[in-house]
Amino acid sequence: MNTLVSASDLVKDFPLRGSIFDVFSRHRSAVHAVDHVTFSIGEGEVLGLAGESGSGKSTTGRLLLRLVEPTSGKIEYRGREITRLGPRELTAFRSRAQVVFQDPNSSLSPRMTVGQAITHPLQIHRMGTPSERKERVLDLMEKVGLSPAEFLFRKYPHQLSGGQSQRVVIARALVTRPDFLVADEPIAMADVSVRALILQLMRQLKEEMRLTYLFITHDLATAKYLCDRVAVMYLGRIVEVAPRDQLFSRPHHPYTKALLGAVPVPDPLARRDKNLPRGEIPSAISPPAGCHFHPRCPFAQPRCRDGRPPLKEISPGHFSACILD
Amino acid sequence: MQTDDTILTVNDLTIQYPISIGVVKAVEGVSFTLADGEALGVVGESGCGKSTMGLSLLSLLRPPGRVTGGSIMYRGTDVLSLDQRDLLALRGRSISMIFQNPLTSLNPLFTIERHFLETIHFHDASMPRKEALAAVEKMLATLGIERKRLHEYPHQLSGGMRQRIMIGLALIMNPDILIADEPTTSLDVIVEAGFTELLATLRRVYKLSIILITHNLGLVAEIADRIAVMYAGKIMEIGSAADIFARPLHPYTQGLINCVPNIRLEQKDLVTMPGSPPDLVSPPQGCRFAPRCPRVMDICRQKPPRLLPHAPAHNAACWLYPERNGT
Numbered sequence: 001m002n003t004l005v006s007a008s009d010l011v012k013d014f015p016l017r018g019s020i021f022d023v024f025s026r027h028r029s030a031v032h033a034v035d036h037v038t039f040s041i042g043e044g045e046v047l048g049l050a051g052e053s054g055s056g057k058s059t060t061g062r063l064l065l066r067l068v069e070p071t072s073g074k075i076e077y078r079g080r081e082i083t084r085l086g087p088r089e090l091t092a093f094r095s096r097a098q099v100v101f102q103d104p105n106s107s108l109s110p111r112m113t114v115g116q117a118i119t120h121p122l123q124i125h126r127m128g129t130p131s132e133r134k135e136r137v138l139d140l141m142e143k144v145g146l147s148p149a150e151f152l153f154r155k156y157p158h159q160l161s162g163g164q165s166q167r168v169v170i171a172r173a174l175v176t177r178p179d180f181l182v183a184d185e186p187i188a189m190a191d192v193s194v195r196a197l198i199l200q201l202m203r204q205l206k207e208e209m210r211l212t213y214l215f216i217t218h219d220l221a222t223a224k225y226l227c228d229r230v231a232v233m234y235l236g237r238i239v240e241v242a243p244r245d246q247l248f249s250r251p252h253h254p255y256t257k258a259l260l261g262a263v264p265v266p267d268p269l270a271r272r273d274k275n276l277p278r279g280e281i282p283s284a285i286s287p288p289a290g291c292h293f294h295p296r297c298p299f300a301q302p303r304c305r306d307g308r309p310p311l312k313e314i315s316p317g318h319f320s321a322c323i324l325d
Numbered sequence: 326m327q328t329d330d331t332i333l334t335v336n337d338l339t340i341q342y343p344i345s346i347g348v349v350k351a352v353e354g355v356s357f358t359l360a361d362g363e364a365l366g367v368v369g370e371s372g373c374g375k376s377t378m379g380l381s382l383l384s385l386l387r388p389p390g391r392v393t394g395g396s397i398m399y400r401g402t403d404v405l406s407l408d409q410r411d412l413l414a415l416r417g418r419s420i421s422m423i424f425q426n427p428l429t430s431l432n433p434l435f436t437i438e439r440h441f442l443e444t445i446h447f448h449d450a451s452m453p454r455k456e457a458l459a460a461v462e463k464m465l466a467t468l469g470i471e472r473k474r475l476h477e478y479p480h481q482l483s484g485g486m487r488q489r490i491m492i493g494l495a496l497i498m499n500p501d502i503l504i505a506d507e508p509t510t511s512l513d514v515i516v517e518a519g520f521t522e523l524l525a526t527l528r529r530v531y532k533l534s535i536i537l538i539t540h541n542l543g544l545v546a547e548i549a550d551r552i553a554v555m556y557a558g559k560i561m562e563i564g565s566a567a568d569i570f571a572r573p574l575h576p577y578t579q580g581l582i583n584c585v586p587n588i589r590l591e592q593k594d595l596v597t598m599p600g601s602p603p604d605l606v607s608p609p610q611g612c613r614f615a616p617r618c619p620r621v622m623d624i625c626r627q628k629p630p631r632l633l634p635h636a637p638a639h640n641a642a643c644w645l646y647p648e649r650n651g652t
Contacts, residue, residue, distance in 0.1 A: 052513040052514065052515065053513055161601045162371075191370040191371050191540065192370055192540055192581060192585060193370060193580065193581065193584055193597070194601075195584070196585070196596065196597045197597045197598075197599070199595060200594070200595060200597055218513065218514065219514075220514075221585075221586040221588040224586065224588055225586040225592055225595065248588070259514060259515065262514045262517070262518035263514060263543070263588045264517070264518075264521075264541065264544050264546070265543055265546065265588060265589050266542035266543045266546050266570065266585050267546055267570055267587070267589070268547070268549075268566040268567050268570055269567070270546070270589060271547075272521070272547065276515060276519050277515060280483045280486075280516055281513070
């Protein structure tokens with residue numbers, strides 16, 4: 001499989017507005033949102049990025065599209081370095097790499113009709129004549145299940161259901177025929193029955209339009225359903241990455257195990273794992289030394305505080321960052 | 326099922342919201358009972374009326390919403406006939422409620438201690454401060470929260486801790502019933518797992534009955550003894566948690582269960598339910614699920630089915646199952 005997108009040693013710090021004393025100090029405090037992250041996504045692959053809130057998964061997704069500028073590190077798309085693109089090249093890149101966010105209502109302008117919203121990217125990228133644009137938009141609307149397209153074309157976001165709004169956002173992201181889509185919790189706000197429909201749609205579109213996804217989610221059950229490979233993030237670092245079946249059947253990292261054990265199962269006979277990690281995810285301003293997870297880890301040892309555990313390959317394609325491996 | 330240990334009986338409850346274009350029939354003909362110590366899950370999607378129904382149990386509906394029919398009996402008292410003073414005594418002491426986002430339920434200017442003391446003082450002004458503090462400390466120990474947190478403000482606590490404080494405030498006056506409306510929706514999965522463990526402990530310690538309102542089938546499977554499935558303002562099916570998940574009768578329940586990704590299963594494809602819930606100003610005249618039902622029949626579009634027993638202690642409102650005594 002050819003690599004489509006890759007990140008190497010990616011870092012994003014959000015500096016905090018410090019006090020006057022910080023002028024004299026070289027170290028200003030910052031939120032270490034993404035902390036030296038390296039991974040790649042193959043063409044046609046769905047990579048899941050899973051973790052709790054504050055793990056840096058959304059920031060990682062935004063970095064890949066340069067919606068936020070990295071502090072350091074490299075991002076490549078088809079072998080070209082994205083971090084060095086000028087404004088015009090960046091615009092061209094954006095027609096190839098798109099994003100869908102969690103809340104469709106805050107992603108759509110209330111003053112634009114469905115048709116205008118989905119046509120807008122074509123105007124920005126100067127694709128097609130007005131009649132070609134309309135034809136492509138109507139076509140795509142039918143494809144994402146916005147039918148009858150002619151009728152919905154003139155509707156405003158407030159006239160749509162939650163499921164329809166998310167379909168509009170997906171259509172708008174795909175109208176320039178990109179090959180890479182960052183989907184940041186696309187179903188988190190949707191109702192249970194709508195979730196299944198959106199997941200099914202994303203799967204079908206991936207095949208039909210030969211898409212590659214970075215699928216960001218806090219829900220491992222959803223990741224299991226959709227992804228080919230899953231990376232688990234904790235406090236800005238990837239702690240484990242593995243092909244789907246391996247991650248779910250043989251998780252290695254204690255944090256991955258904890259996350260998997262905590263997932264609620266829609267079955268009254270199933271029980272969650274009772275070995276829950278202590279406390280909650282600490283602050284990314286001053287994360288724990290060594291392995292970030294050690295203060296909550298049931299298997300922690302004194303040496304877990306010494307230095308960052310590297311991502312080690314424990315079986316082909318399966319990496320885990322734990323000194324116990 | 327009315328039995329001796331029933332503490333709450335809701336009968337034929339109907340709630341409407343008059344708005345400019347008509348009347349929203351948010352809840353219609355909802356009946357159920359809650360036994361002492363029982364945990365009832367109320368599941369459904371947004372707009373199905375589950376939260377509206379929950380609020381009405383404490384007479385907390387905001388105008389223009391109001392109960393237009395039916396009754397809510399708590400230990401022989403008709404909640405709907407209570408005046409403001411009696412309602413204040415009921416809330417917190419007999420029935421308490423917690424909501425999704427603890428930050429909007431806590432006062433940012435009050436310390437945790439003040440939240441607790443004010444709650445106690447409101448219900449029992451004669452309790453000496455010392456005694457009240459002792460009760461608060463005991464509660465904190467049950468919640469697994471350190472004593473020093475008493476002097477902190479809500480913004481200093483993590484999301485999981487705030488939700489623990491909320492449930493502590495709800496239970497400090499030792500009520501019989503806790504209504505929890507999406508209590509874990511704002512929490513991360515590991516914190517959620519910790520919260521459900523706490524809920525199980527509190528249930529034992531305080532001999533609580535619980536009404537858990539949620540869209541999260543995983544959560545309800547874990548906590549509830551019995552489950553009511555709501556759709557478009559009506560109960561479609563009610564039965565034991567085991568029966569609802571293993572032998573769901575109503576096509577809506579079946580669809581709901583099958584469309585959720587389950588981490589323990591290999592799911593090639595999820596079952597999907599096309600369409601969306603009906604407009605509750607002019608709902609379908611027959612079964613409200615008929616327009617989306619994969620097994621719809623002629624009668625479904627004409628006459629609403631009644632919620633009737635079709636298996637032991639397992640009721641469903643569906644024409645697929647014949648009415649035994651005719652109509």
